[in-house]
Amino acid sequence: TQLLEQSPQFLSIQEGENLTVYCNSSSVFSSLQWYRQEPGEGPVLLVTVVTGGEVKKLKRLTFQFGDARKDSSLHITAAQPGDTGLYLCAGHNNNDMRFGAGTRLTVKP
């Protein structure tokens, strides 16, 4: 059983479209991170959210942490082929850093 459920599991869209992916849990986290992983590489950190309700923007990416600190969303505006990759969320509590299974995004030109 995944501690963190990510949806959708796979997403294929055309360049220029907008999309939102989700990371949900029944557990409360002290912080949550989003990572992006490209084929053959390790994950790279995109953002850390700490406060319930927090919104962070990174160019065309908008990250939101749920008010109850149990869930998060990642919204991408005007997706580009370079956004293609595996998006992973990771929840933190004390010693733990646990990952969801990821959303595999493909942006077609």
Add this chain to the structure above:
Amino acid sequence: NAGVMQNPRHLVRRRGQEARLRCSPMKGHSHVYWYRQLPEEGLKFMVYLQKENIIDESGMPKERFSAEFPKEGPSILRIQQVVRGDSAAYFCASSPSRSSNTEAFFGQGTRLTVV
């Protein structure tokens, strides 16, 4: 400051052999996490170590798998008597502290193939 270094990048072992995967954390990082990733899947937590201590090994199989992070040298994930199901990418990550806000930096992974 070099990033997290994992070696080898690719490892092929026959069934029954031992696999040793190495992870050198970033300079100044004393916390290491090991994860396993199957094709088309996310990262599954295996073990969390600090220097000379195993903090959480709840994700690691009880048999054949072991991990260490000695005072000197890299962290080692050891898989004894490998089976085909052990084939996967194994990633390690390091961080400077146990703070929940701290970024974990990942290595490029070791891809283990058991033939």
